[in-house]
Every structure is written in C-alpha cells, then in structure tokens.
Amino acid sequence: MKKQIFPVLLLVFFAVEAAAILIFTFHDPGGLQDAVCVNEAVQSVQKDWDTIETHKNRTDLDYVLLDMQENLLFKTKAGLSESINSAVTHMDTILDIKKDGAPVGKIIIYNSSRETFQMWKRAVCTVLLTVALLQCAVCIYWHIWLNHTIINPFKKLKGFAERIAGGNLDIPLTMDKGNLFGAFTESFDIMRAELKRARLAEEKANASKKELVAKLSHDIKTPVASIKAASEVGAAFTDNEKIRENYTQIIAKTDQINTLVTNLFTATLEELDELTITPEDTMGSELEYLLENADYLHRAKIPEIPDCLLYMDKLRLQQVFDNIFSNSYKYADTKIDISIWNGDSFCCVCIEDYGGGVNKEELPLLKEKFKRGSNTDHTEGAGLGLYISDYFMQKMHGGLTIENGKNGLKVTVMIAFGGTI
Amino acid sequence: MENILLQTEKLSKTFSSGGVLQHVLKNIDLKLYKGDFTVIMGASGAGKSTLLYALSGMDTPSLGTISFRNETISGFSPDELAVFRRKHCGFVFQQIYLIDGMSVMDNVLSAGLLVSKNKKELVKTAKELLSAVGIGEEAWNKFPTQLSGGEAQRVGIVRALINSPEILFADEPTGMLNSKTGLDVLDTLTDFNAKGQSVVMVTHDMRSARRGNRILYLKDGVILGECNLGIYKHGDRERHEKLSAFLTEMGW
C-alpha cells in the first residue's frame, strides 16, 4: 500500500499546481461591480442628501460624493479618487445623485479590482510555492524510503544467502513491515525451512525403522507356535522311534483336538444356533422401555434406572423380561415389585412377585432344560423359558438367579456394565 | 479422602451420527488426586480427549456423574460450567489455540481478568509465570503467529495457569511440536507439577507419558489398567522399564 502513496501524493500535488495555474489563467477575479450594493449606496446617499454630513456608509463599497461643482462632500476613506478626472483614470464608477428628478451631485464608487487582482495573484503564488515545497519533501522522503526498503533488505539477503551456503539453517530470514521483496524473501525463507525439515525427516525415518523390527519380533512369539515348535524340536532330536511317533501324534492330536473342540462347540450350539446374541453397549435408560414392554399388564412400578452404560442385546433381553413377566402372570398372578441397583460389576434388575415362590428343592432345577415346577400342572409350557433366559444372560456376560423371596419368586437379572470386557 | 479432586461415577459419553450411536466412554469410575501428574494414555480413538473434556467441564457427559470436591458438576448449565472452568481449571490444547488477534500478554490477561479484579497483581503474576517458562520480555507484545510452536505452547500453559487452577488439563500438549520444543513444554509441566500443581495430561506418546506419576490406559472407552510410577526423576531407567512393561501388558 505504502509504495503507492508516493506517486499518488506526487500526482495530487501536481494536480493542485496545475489547478492553481489553470484557475489563475482562466478565472476572472471578480472585477464586476455589485449592482445591488451600488444601488444601495446611491439610494442611501439620495435619502441622506440634505443632511449629508451625518451620512454613514451602509455598504462594503468605498465611495466619494461630489456636488455639481465637484466639491468634495463626503468620502468613506482617504486615498480614493476625489475628482471626476482621477476617477476616470482609475476606471471608477461615476453616477449621478438625483433629487426630485434633477441631478444634484455625483457619487464616485471606488474601483477595487486592482487590489483584488493583486491579492489573487499573491494567493496563487503562495499556493504554488507551498505545493512545490511539499512535492520536494515527498521526493526526498521517497528517496530515503526506497533506500530503506530496497537497498537495505537486499544487503540483508546477501548475508542470509551466505549463511545458507555455509550450512547454517537455523537462523530465519526476518522480514520488515512493508518489505518490497515480500514474496522473494519469503520463498528464500521457505527454502531454508524446507532444507532443514528434510534433514530432520531423514533422521526420524532411520529411528522408526529400528523400532518396527523390534515390535515384529515380539509379536511372532505366539503360544501355539511355541508348542508346535517344541514338538518338532522334540521329534527331530529323539532317536527313539516310539517317542518320535509320540511327538508326531501330539502334533496330529493338537489338530484333532482343535477340530474336535470346534465340532463339539458347534454340536452344543446346534439347537441354539439360530439364537444369535450380539450384545453391545447400550444406554441404561433403555431398560425402562424394555420393562414397560414386558409388563403389559402394568403389575409393576418401574423404578428409576441408575445412570450407566450396559452391555446387552436389546432383543434378547426383552425376551428374558418377557419370559419372567409371563411366568409371573401365569403362576403367581399378583402384583410385581421391581428394583434396580448398580452392583460391583453388574446392574441388577430384581423382579419379585407375591405368589409364594416354589419348593426349595425345585429351585436349582428351574433353569434346566425341560424342567417345570411342581405347581405347574394345570398351565401350559415347555419348561424352556428360564433355561434359555439363563443362556442369553450368560452370553451377555451377565447372569440370572432365581430364589424364593419374602413374598414370592424372586428373579434377579444381572446385566454386565458396558466396557468391562 | 480429602485428596480427591475429581471423581467420576459410571461416566459414559455417547455420540450419535446419522442415527448410529457410538459409545466413546463407558462407565468410567475414576478418582483424581491432588498433586498428581495423571497421564491418560491410549491409542487414538480410545476416547482420551473425550474423557479429558468431560472431566474438565468442557463437555457434559451423557451418563454418570462427575464431582469436583463435593460438588456435582455434571448437571451444570453451560454457563455454570464456564464459571467452573474459569475458576478451577486450566487448559492446554494440542492446537495451542492462542487467540491470533491478541498479543501474548493479552492472551494471558484475557483469561486472568475473568477471575481476578486486581489487574496490578495479575500482571505481576503473568510476568512471573511467563519468565518462569522462559518467555522473555521481548516476546510479551508479539502475536501468536510470530512465536515458534514451543513458545506458543508455553504461553498456552501460562494462560492455563494464570488463575491458579486446581487442575491443569493438557490435551496432547506436544502433539503439534517437534521433539526438542516438546521436551521444553514437558519440562515446564513437570516443573509446575513438582511445585504442587495437579496435572491431567492426555497423550499417546511414551516420552510424554513418562512424566506422570500415575498412568491410566484407556482402550475403547474403558480404563484398562493403571500404573503408579512415583515421582519423576530425570534419566530414571527403572521407571522407563516399568512403564514399558505396563504398556506392553496393555497391548500398546
């Protein structure tokens, strides 16, 4: 911005000079007489003619009054034309003073245009001189400024280049405000920074390579590999044919065990394999919704749920609650109490009815497959509900306990907290 | 215990994007003690920063409670939290976050004048702190862009400490810095901790973690383990190995 100020200033000054000269050439410095003023002077004089001694000038004009014999009657100040002849020489305005239609005297109104012109000339000269001086000042300041902004930074750049050449990359190139070489010096400094960065990056790359190798070697040590390796080592170093056979068998049997375990696992889950359980972290507040859904007869009052994140499969947990509530409806058919509290590692939901509970001996059996309580003869059911519920809860890392409470059967669903696994 | 500054109970933080819930923090129970240099470690995405911002009242938890001394802050309104922060917490950010339009001194004072009405005293404190972290007088009127990263971060620490907060929270304070300037910043933090300042720092850099006396390892929004290292001493070999072992155990 600053670099444009000087030429602009110079142009402005030049324009002022040109304007001054043009105005001086073409302007008419007000040589015209103010007719209204003149009229006022004449009229006031005519009015006061009989008592001309007390006449006062009411206008800005200077004038002299003469009677018909050219005797001086009145003058506004000294140094005015006091006779017709001198008035003619000075190009003054001469008018008649009339009284009742007849001329009684003359008024000579002073022609001040010469003075005006002089003043005008002086004013123009002063303006021109002042502006020219200012212009000079600007030129000088411009020169100094150029020195400061171009020559000096250039010298600085020279020193910088020498340092770079010498390998010293740490000293940045400072910039001054309004530096003309902005982009140029900037690129220079970027070049320096890039060089430095490249050097650092190289050092860093070397270090991280070493780290990676160390990590990989650590990861390869897996237990299975060690067993296999050990067996193979055993097989290789033994002379005894029988022992080697044993080792080979170990290797074969590990594989076999692996398959067997997998098979076994699959077999157990055969009947449940459609019941996939995918627990995930869920807001504790969801419990309220689940309980409300399960308790469709509104036998229970759902308490406040403590703030926490739970690890559960919403669908399965709903089934668990459904089962517990429908059991209660079926066998007890009373009101139900629910209490919820946060235990050490589980959030416990305790559901108790007023149906008196079951026989003590039957309690452990309730969770087993196809087992039903003794008092259930007249109600339908397969005896699978609590077994599956228990299975679900275990899969969710929680649990299910069944006991006889004060008033009836008390089922506690333990739901794992989120993030504990 | 009187020494407990901050305590959380079942703290969880859940974000949702496009209807999918993402639980970043899960049931965290944590106690922070006065005078500790607590370091929260973990891989990126483990929820370290989220935990830090929840602890510091910068953000409100989705579930659970946070208490500062005996005051529960998790139910505070944004403005109450703001007042809490200005009185009790100091922050150091990874991106430094000095205000570009203000000089170093003004950045520090803009935080200080929020609490203190005694400007004279405050300016004195500010000057002492700045000198203490090695920011010389010539830099006090510079703008953040004119400072190097390390200098800027040290100014950031001074800004965080100007109100003598109970806890200083630092979110990867060396994350944007190169190793040399990073060390300076860590030294500064260690120094202040040695003088009794409680610090909570999040990092995933072992060199930074070494400075703490209590290391918490966070994984998938859960504190997986913690390790007490004792007071930091420079060049403590044993300390380093203990930390390495801990981290290896945690699956670092």
Place this chain on the structure above:
Amino acid sequence: MRKTFLLARSDFRRAKGQTLTLFVLIFLAALMLNLWLVLSFDYRQNFDRYHDRLNAEHAVFVIYGNSTEMDRFLTDTLEADKETKEYSLDESIFEAGGFDYRGSELRSAFIFMDRQTALSRPVGKVEIVESGTEKSGIYMPMYFKTEDIAIGKDIEITIGSQTVTYPICGFFNSIMAGSNNCGMIELVLTKDRYDELKEAGFTQSTLCSVRIENKEQSEHYEAAINKAVSEKYPDACAASNSYLLVSTSRYISQIICSGIMCAMACFILLIAFVVTASNITNYIQDNMKNIGALKAAGYTSRELVFSFLFRFLGITVVAVVCGIGISYVCFPYVNTLMVEQTGIPYQVKFLPHLAFFALFVICGAVAAAVWLSSWKLKNIEPVTALRQGIHTHSFKRNFVPLEKTKLPFQFALALKTTCEGIRDNIIVCITMFVLSLIVVFSGMMIRNVIMDMTQFIYLVVGEMADSLVYVSADAEQDFLQEMQADERVEKVYLFHTMQVTHGDGALLTVNITDDFSVINNQNIACSGRCPEYENEIALAAKYAKEQQLGIGNEITIAANGKKETYVITGLVQNSNNMGKDCLLTRAGYERMGKLQEMGYSMNLKAGTDIDAFNAGIKSRFGEHVIQMVNMHAQIESTSTVYVTLIKMIVAAVSILSIIIIVFVLHLLVKTLLGKKKQDYGILKALGFTTGQLMVQTAFSFMPAVILSTIASITICCFIINPLIAWFLRDLGIVKCTFTVPVPFIAAAAAALVLFAFASACLMSYKIKKIVPRTMLARE
C-alpha cells in the same frame, strides 16, 4: 456454463443467512425504486392521459361579461393566434366564495356552470363520476368528497356576500378547475339552481377554454391572450389558468413523495451495494482454500467471477421481481394518499418498461459490486490461496493492550474486535449515515409539519400571520390608529398582494409591504436581500432562472399601464404561485400607481378568537373593510392533506429504517461469528459465558455505531435543509429553513443506538451454539 451453475448452487447452500439478508435488502430497494419510477414517470403521464380523454383545455380564462360583442372579440382573438387548436366559450358565473371543507372554511374563486353546458362543452367538459337521485342541487368536484360532503347531504356555500345551501347531487372530475390547487374551482349546478343564481344578480362571465398546439407553451399563450383581452376590456380579466401551472400544482404531493422514494431507493441500493461487496470479499477470504483448490483444478478467475455473478444476480433477479410485484400491491395505498391531493383517479396497471428499468439498474449495481470486489481473485495464486491466504508474516498492531488499558475488561475485548474489522465498521458507518438521515428527516418533518407548521407554510406561502384584513385606502389611517391602539394586536403591517406583468404579459404576483424587516417570515428571501428602496425588487428564484435574470440585473414590470424598472436585490422561493412571485416595497409599487386598497396582516395575542376579532373590525369599519381572512383556518383546510401524507411517510420511513438496521446487523453479526468461531470456542473453553460473549460482540459494533451516528446526525442536521430543497426543486424551492429539533433528534438517535445494541445482542445469541468441544473435536 454448467460448471458455473454448479459452483453457484453450492455457494448458495452454504450461506443461506447472508443470501436471505441480501435478498431482503434488494427486495426493499426494488420495491422503493419501482414505486418511485411509477410515481415519477407514470403518475404524471396519467394526468395527460386523463386530460386528453376529457379533451380538457390547456388554457382557461374567465372573463367578466357575456355579450355577443365580447364573444366575437374573443373568437377573433383566439382564431388569430396560430397556437389555438380548438376552443369553447360558455356562459358561467364567476365569484369568490367559500365552503366548509375538512373542518375549516376553504376560500377560493368559484365558477358556477349549468350542468348541461358543463357536460356538453367540446373543450374542457366535466365528467360526472357519481350521481345521486336528487333532481336539483349541486355537483361537487371529486376532490372534495368527504364524509360531510357526500351525496344526499346539503352543502352551505358562501358566494360573494350571500350564503346559499344546496343538496349535493353528485361528484364530477374537472381537470383544470377540480381542486383547490388550481386557483379556481368549478361547481356545477342543475338548471333551476343556476337560473336562481343568475336571477340573484351575480354578473355573468364567459368561461373560455382553449386547447393549443403545443402544451408546453401554455403559459405564454395564457399571458398573450390575457394581454390582448385586457387591452380591449381593461377590467374584464377575472382569472386564468394554464396547463403547466395546473399540472404542477396538482402534483405537489406526488413530487414530494417521489422525491422521498427516490432518496430511499438510492440509499437502500447503496447499502445493498456495500453489503454485496463486503459479502463477496468475505466470501473470498473465508474460502481462500476452496478457491485455491478450484483454481488449481483449472478454473479460471473469469469462471469464478461468473459463478459469483450467477449466484448474486440470481438472487437479485428473484428479489427484484418480488419487490416489483409487491410494489404493485402497495401502490393502491400510495395512490389513495396521492388522489387526495391530485383529485385525479389513477388506474394501477403493470408497466413493463419501468419494471425492466428497475431490474436493469439493480442488477447493474449488483453486478458492479460483484465485479469490483472480486477483481482480487485475479491476483490470487493457487498456492497462496491453498495456504489459506495467510501471509506468513503478520504486522498486526496490538489494539487496546489489556495490560495498559484503563477500560473495563469486557469493553476492552470488544474494542479489540472493533479495531480488527475495518470493513464492518465502514458498512456500519454507511448504514448509520442513511439511518441518521432518516431520523433527522423524520424528526424535522414531525417538528415542522405535524407539530408546528409555521416553517412549512413560510416555504409554501411565503408569509403567515393570524388575520388579514383588506381595507380601502380612505380608511387606512383610521384603521392603523385603531389597530395600534388595540391591545389584542401584537403587530400590524402591510402585506398586500397585487398582480403585475412582465415582458409580453407574464403575470407575477407581487407582495407589497412597507418594511420587509417587520414581516413574520424573515427568511422570505432565499438569497440576496429583500427590497429596501423604491427601485428594488426581489424575484421568484424559479422565474428568475427561467428568464435568466440574477441578483443585480434589472427587470421592467408593468402595472396600471405604467412600466418601471427595478434592480433585483434578492430571490424568493414561495411555491404558492408556482414560482411567479416578487416582492416590492410600497414606495416601489407606488411608482406605478397608488394602492386602492391595502391588505394588513396582524399578529394577534395568543388565545384571541380570530373570527370574532375580524367580525369586530367589520362592524367597526363597515364598508371600508373589503375582505377579512382568518389565515389559520384557511391554512388548516389546505394542509390536512399534507399532514396526513407526511405522517404516512414518516411511519413508512421509520419501519424501513428498523428493517434495514436489523438486516445489516444480522449480516455483520453472522459474518463476525463465522470468522471468530474458533476464537469464541477458545474463549468459552477459558470460561467465558455466552452472555459475556454476546455483550462483547454487540459492544464491538458500538464504537462505530455511536461515532457514526453522532457524526452523521450532526452532518445531517446541517445538510437536511439543502437536501430537501434539492428534492423539492421542481416546486421552485431553492433553500429550506426548517427548524431542526435537536433534542428530539438526539433522543431518537440515542434510541437508534440502543436498538442497534439490543438487536446485535439478540442476534449474537447464536454464540450459545458454539460449544468448546465442537472446535476441539476436529483432531
């Protein structure tokens, strides 16, 4: 082209708020611009259309007497003039009189005509627009229709010294004599009533209506005919009127209104211009990175500029179309206001050429703004842009260092923001300037038109006292002695109105007084001074300009058949006679002939009943008193229309200013919040509350608002008078001397500042949405 469109669309989605603001501003500008265009370009033409439809006259003369000889003379005179196209001469009764209109007596010259004659004249006929069932009565000009003057009601009219009562049969429209601004009012009577009047002994006159070839020449034509007639029948010329005079005088309110609309449209356009420019500059700064990416992807600067053009012109076109549409919805309301004053019905219809002109002007302005502010784009190198346009080295100054400042903490922070946003401050300054102008204008109008009309009346009429009494010359001395002795009279001075002719017969109204230093309106001369000596004259500025006369020149005028030459000492500007006025001293006038009667103006003590006072004079002096006027009542009857008009304008303008300030601040706050989002996030993290930041944001605008308001109000107080004079120059007004109510304006300005603060606070409520974590989340 498709590329450009895509760019524009994505830009548009990103900045809905700004777009909306811009839309509203442009919408308002278009609305005002189109209203103005219709008012000033079509509304006047409507007069011509109506004029032609009724085949109305361009010049109308009322001449006392109605004889075949006179008819023949007139026919010959008119036929002799080659300007004459067609004419009609009809019998009528011409008499001064008055009736009650809007609660006070309206006095004027009435032309009574027989219904049949009035309807069937080939030139200058009237058109009956409403008529009732009455068989006998009077038809009034539509202009005078009020609740009291309605079909079926009776109207009491003073005719000369008689008072008659007529039932109102209906209403008609007459172009040249249909409102009190025309100088004469035509009243149409049914045959029986007219004959009744004729028998009552009122002298008959000839109403002569002429259509001429070139209507621009109507004034000259009028003067020429008047001259010819008065040469033959010296005292026969009763009244005359010309097309030019009527067309101007019937449209005073339209001129005022369109002047104001023009000003408002310009100002809103200016604000829209600045806002657009700043919007684009901001956009370029905020999107440096994207622009860099686009440039790197091969977009040329030209294409980017086109995308801006596309985006902004799109909005502009839609906004302008809406604005023009709404302006046609609003126009009927403006029209109702105007019709009260013009008395000429106007049919609102869509004017495509004006609409296109408005569209063109506004689109041009917006395009210019886009072009000007996006030239920067050309200089952006992709690399610089990609680096977010950050020049690696900053030479910022630390405004208001907190360490040293004595200012309150919050305020100091706000001040820092202020110093950073120079462009915002400029927008604020321009807006506040416009608003200040509106405030000063409204204040002045309330003070000078609604509260105290004196200055307004001086401007229009020239001079105003309480009572005006015309006495005959022989009773003058007695009258003066009595009045000077009467303690109810505060001041009595001669203020008589006569007519003189200039050149080939142009009639000038001359106001004569003994001493211009005692009249009430000391500002009657708008430049130079009032005449003092007998050879001096002050001339109407408009007429002087037309005649190329100036102060110091001489003018020769004639009265009573005697010509005299005067020096022009000053210019006057009252618009009562459409800029054909002059002032003479009594001595000056009497060079041409003695006054036969004198009008004396009197200021009466406050609380004096003027009508009773006048009646007292009448009973005291009897026949020597020729006419008495209650000037207050007279002025009031004519000014009600103006007061209503000004009230509406002030209300409209105030609402407009509130809209403008809200939208401009909205835009600024929004941009500021966008720019400082990160800073606010940091400050919030440090513990600043939403309230503190809101106040801070609002405060940051306040220095600019307060300073510019003070500065602009001060400037406006000085420039408002010349400005109004400039807008009313068509009425012959050169200089206004309205009182500027400083305390009122100061209070209004303070309210403006407070309002700005409150709305800025409200608009920065969005800060609440900036939570520290949103900025911290982008790890």
